[in-house]
Amino acid sequence: MSRKIRRRKILKGLGVAGVAGLAGCAQAGEDTPTEEDSGGDGGDGEDMSTATPTDESGDGDTDTETDAGGDGGAVESRTIRLGILMGVTGQLSDLGPPIRQGAELAADYMDEESDTFTVDYQFEDTATDPNTGISGAESLVSAGYPMIAGALSSTVTIQTANNVAIPNGVVECSPASTSPAITDLEDNGYLYRTTPTDALQSEVMTQIGRERLEASTTATLALNNDYGQGLADAYVSAWEDAGGTVQQEVSFEPGASSYTSQLSSALQDQPDLLMIVGYPDSGVRIFRDFYNDYSQDFCDVIVPDGLQSGSLPGNVGNSMRNVWGTAPTSTGPGRDTFDSLYQEAYDSDPSESPFTGQSFDAVAVLALANAAAGENDGEAIRDQMNAVANEGGEEVTPENLAEGLEMAASGTEVNYQGASSAVEFDDVGDIAAATYQFYRYQEGGFEVIENIEYSA
Structure with a gap:
C-alpha cells in the first residue's frame, strides 16, 4: 500500500x-x-x-x-x-x-x-x-x-x-x-x-429580548418554510411563557421585489422588538425596505443564524446597529x-x-x-x-x-x-446542549458580544 x-x-x-x-x-x-x-x-x-x-x-x-x-x-x-x-x-x-x-x-x-x-x-x-x-x-x-x-x-x-x-x-x-x-x-x-434545535435558540432569543433589550412586546416576520415557521412558532411560545406580548405574526415568501407590506403589518402596533427569520438573499431586501420607511430608533430587531452574514450591512447600505442576533457557535x-x-x-x-x-x-x-x-x-x-x-x-x-x-x-x-x-x-x-453567539451588527459586519451556553 x-x-x-x-x-x-x-x-x-x-x-x-x-x-x-x-x-x-x-x-x-x-x-x-x-x-x-x-x-x-x-x-x-x-x-x-x-x-x-x-x-x-x-x-x-x-x-x-x-x-x-x-x-x-x-x-x-x-x-x-x-x-x-x-x-x-x-x-x-x-x-x-x-x-x-x-x-x-x-x-x-x-x-x-x-x-x-x-x-x-x-x-x-x-x-x-x-x-x-x-x-x-x-x-x-x-x-x-x-x-x-x-x-x-x-x-x-x-x-x-x-x-x-x-x-x-x-x-x-x-x-x-x-x-x-x-x-x-x-x-x-x-x-x-x-x-x-431552534427550540433552544428561541429560548435564547427570548432571554436576550426580555432581559437585555428590555422588550415587553414583540412581532415576528418569518420565511414561509420549515425553518422560518418552526423558529417563529417556538419563539412566540417562549416569549409568551416569559410573560411578554406577541402583537403580530407575519410570514413572507422568498424572492419578492418588496417587503414593505409585510413590514407594515408586522410593525403596525409598534413592538419593542421585531424578530426576523430568513436567509440573506431575502434579508437584504427586507432591511433595505425597513430603513427606507423606519429609523434605527423605531425598534430593535433580533435575527437568528440564517441572517448572520458579515456582508449584510454593506449590501443593505446601513450600519444596522439596531439589529442583534444569535447563532450556534463552535x-x-x-x-x-x-x-x-x-x-x-x-x-x-x-x-x-x-x-x-x-x-x-x-x-x-x-x-x-x-x-x-x-x-x-x-x-x-x-x-x-x-x-x-x-x-x-x-x-x-x-x-x-x-x-x-x-x-x-x-x-x-x-x-x-x-x-x-x-x-x-x-x-x-x-x-x-449548545453555545450561542450573541452578536450585534455594525458598519462593516457584526460584533460578537459574548457566548451564551444553553441546554434543554
Missing part, C-alpha cells in the same frame, strides 16, 4: 506562503461538480475542494491490505464513502460555501492523515430547493454513498430524508438544519444533526485544531460564518461510525452513530481524527469530542 504524505508534515515544511500556494493549486476531482458561484463569506471565493479518487471496483471495500489498529489489532485498509449535500446557491449562496468547506476539510484531512483509510466523497448542490435537493440525494444514493452530510435548509433536509435517505437506508447528518419539526420526524434512526474541545486547519486551508476565519464547525463534526462522526461499522452500509453505520459520539471510550478530537478511525475500526470504543461541541446525541439524534 502506498504511504500518504501527511498534511501536518507538509505544513511544517512549507510555512504560510507554501500553504497558500497549495490551496491555490487545488483542483476539483471528477466526483465533485463545481458551481459557478462558490463565493460568499468563506475564504476567497474559489472552489477549494478536492474529491479523493473513487474505488475502481465501486464498492469501496476491496483493498485487503491491513495495518495495525488503534489497540494493536489488524485493521483492513478500505475506502469510506461519503456524500455531501448542501445548498451553496439559491437562498444560501452567502452562507453555504463556508459550510461546504468545513465538510470537505474534514474529509480531506482524514484522507490525507490516515495511512489506512481513503475517504471518497461526492458533492451535490441543493440550490436551497427541496426538489433539487431530492435529485442530488438520489444521485448520491445511486452512486453508492451510504451516508450524507447535509442538507443545510431544514425544508431540504426534511424532504431529502423523507423521500430518499430514510427509504433507502442512508444515514443523513445535517450541520445546519435547526427546525424543531426534525425532532419528531419518523426517521427510523437515520437522521442526525450536529446543530441544536466551542467544542476540538475548536482550536479546527480553526487552525480551516485557516490554513482557506485563509479565512471560520468564526465569521455559522455552522462551519458543525459541518466538520457531521463528516467526522459519519466517518467514525463508518469505520466502526466496517462497511459502507447505511444500516450498519446508523447503528454506530451514538456509539462513536456519546460518552464512554477513548477520546477522539479533530486533532487525532485519523487515529480515531483506526481505533473505531479495530473495535475500540471511542468518544468524539468535536469542534462545535461535545457532539452528544439524544435518543432522536438531536444535540441536547
Whole structure:
C-alpha cells in the first residue's frame, strides 16, 4: 500500500506562503461538480475542494491490505464513502460555501492523515430547493454513498430524508438544519444533526429580548418554510411563557421585489422588538425596505443564524446597529485544531460564518461510525452513530481524527469530542446542549458580544 504524505508534515515544511500556494493549486476531482458561484463569506471565493479518487471496483471495500489498529489489532485498509449535500446557491449562496468547506476539510484531512483509510466523497448542490435537493440525494444514493452530510435548509433536509435517505437506508447528518419539526420526524434512526434545535435558540432569543433589550412586546416576520415557521412558532411560545406580548405574526415568501407590506403589518402596533427569520438573499431586501420607511430608533430587531452574514450591512447600505442576533457557535474541545486547519486551508476565519464547525463534526462522526461499522452500509453505520459520539471510550478530537478511525475500526470504543461541541446525541439524534453567539451588527459586519451556553 502506498504511504500518504501527511498534511501536518507538509505544513511544517512549507510555512504560510507554501500553504497558500497549495490551496491555490487545488483542483476539483471528477466526483465533485463545481458551481459557478462558490463565493460568499468563506475564504476567497474559489472552489477549494478536492474529491479523493473513487474505488475502481465501486464498492469501496476491496483493498485487503491491513495495518495495525488503534489497540494493536489488524485493521483492513478500505475506502469510506461519503456524500455531501448542501445548498451553496439559491437562498444560501452567502452562507453555504463556508459550510461546504468545513465538510470537505474534514474529509480531506482524514484522507490525507490516515495511512489506512481513503475517504471518497461526492458533492451535490441543493440550490436551497427541496426538489433539487431530492435529485442530488438520489444521485448520491445511486452512486453508492451510504451516508450524507447535509442538507443545510431544514425544508431540504426534511424532504431529502423523507423521500430518499430514510427509504433507502442512508444515514443523513445535517450541520445546519435547526427546525424543531426534525425532532419528531419518523426517521427510523437515520437522521442526525450536529446543530441544536431552534427550540433552544428561541429560548435564547427570548432571554436576550426580555432581559437585555428590555422588550415587553414583540412581532415576528418569518420565511414561509420549515425553518422560518418552526423558529417563529417556538419563539412566540417562549416569549409568551416569559410573560411578554406577541402583537403580530407575519410570514413572507422568498424572492419578492418588496417587503414593505409585510413590514407594515408586522410593525403596525409598534413592538419593542421585531424578530426576523430568513436567509440573506431575502434579508437584504427586507432591511433595505425597513430603513427606507423606519429609523434605527423605531425598534430593535433580533435575527437568528440564517441572517448572520458579515456582508449584510454593506449590501443593505446601513450600519444596522439596531439589529442583534444569535447563532450556534463552535466551542467544542476540538475548536482550536479546527480553526487552525480551516485557516490554513482557506485563509479565512471560520468564526465569521455559522455552522462551519458543525459541518466538520457531521463528516467526522459519519466517518467514525463508518469505520466502526466496517462497511459502507447505511444500516450498519446508523447503528454506530451514538456509539462513536456519546460518552464512554477513548477520546477522539479533530486533532487525532485519523487515529480515531483506526481505533473505531479495530473495535475500540471511542468518544468524539468535536469542534462545535461535545457532539452528544439524544435518543432522536438531536444535540441536547449548545453555545450561542450573541452578536450585534455594525458598519462593516457584526460584533460578537459574548457566548451564551444553553441546554434543554
